[in-house]
Amino acid sequence: MKKRIFALSLLITITAIIIYVLISAQIGYNIALNKDKECLKIYSNFYNQNIQFNQDEAKNLSIKLDGARVTFMDKTGKVVADSHTKSINSSYKNREEVELAIKNNEGYAVRKSAELNKSMIYYCKKIDNGLLRISIYTTTQSSILVKSLPTTAWVFAIDIILCVIFTFFATGYVLKPVEKLAKNFSKSDINETKYKELKPLVDIFNRKNKEISRQVTLIEEENKLVKEAQNSKNEFISNITHEMNTPLTSIRGFAELLDEGKMSEQMQKKAIKTIISQSERLTNLIACIINYNEINNDELPSYDVDISAIAVDTIDTLMPFFKQHNVTVETDIDEGVMLSSRQERISEIMGNLIRNATKYNKPNGKIIVTIKGGSKKYLQVEDTGIGIAKENLDKIFSRFFTVDKSHNGKNGGFGLGLAVVKKLCKKAGWKLSVESELNVGTTFRINFN
């Protein structure tokens, strides 16, 4: 950029100098011409009536006039005498100055003399006995230009030196704010300038900076989500592996013992029972995982379902389970509460909540299932069970989370039930909440609207 500014300022000054030299030459030439014209007019006053129209008188007058050429002509422009040539009797009536003098009493002309081969200025004037013409050498524009060449060369040299100095300081001074801006651009988001010419540039910088930071934030957020998804996937796989490991080790251990054939009949029966129950657990686990994953892809349409009827059915189906755990069930169910969903989704939710309220209850415990319709439609499953510690209340909805692993063993849960409930509620836009007190009981509630 500095080079460009230097070249440009050099070009401008050189052009200015050329124009200046040309104009000065023209002005100088005009001044010189005017001076010559005045001089010729003064010279013409040296003529008087006593001077004869002949060659000698012409030469004498020429000497008096510093060697100026003197020509005497008759009234028609025919040469009678000439101080510088002998070619008399020829007619000058067509010469510009002669034509003018015949017409207007006097006339000037500038041209190259054919006889003397030099640039001359001619002055012709009417006198009593004819025409008097006086001419002297005059200058030309080109000779003025040639004369001014040494001065012009000096001016050129000084101009280039000044140009270099000026460009060095001026560009440094002018470009300083731009350089400062460029330096700060990568550092700060918002740039400011006191120069109004730079304002549009700064505005563009600021806009671009903002856009870049927005894109960076988006990319960072996307990366975070991808990382979270990756972590969650890894955690999921590691949990599944962990859950599968226990029954598989148990099955393999008992199968090897059976293979050795050294077990008593009673032990053999126990081993076979364990292999069967652990295989069932594995099958359950796989079914649970498939079910959990299927919720993500479930795009089946919803329809109006009677959740009161589904609750009654679920409770009826679980009766043997309640008996097994020695709990009683109370209901407070409004009849015919309708909801836009699917029957299997509601059954899944209710099954999970009521089974948990049974599994994590105390002997002789109670479960209360409430369904209310109207503007504040909700389902509530309350129990008088073991409760959940405050620090675990958030975690129970995470996949594979179980409060007590030993308890988990006894109840056979994989920690996927509440994760499924949470996912179904989230998909449907229902609000799931839990309240619990250790050793007092737990209440799960879903507000449908």
Ligand code: ADP
């Ligand atoms: P699980 O298959 O272990 O029951 P869930 O996802 O249904 O898995 O529940 C996660 C954990 O939350 C359970 O292991 C249990 O510790 C706790 N929990 C769930 N419901 C109750 C409840 N009604 N009372 C006490 N604890 C509960």
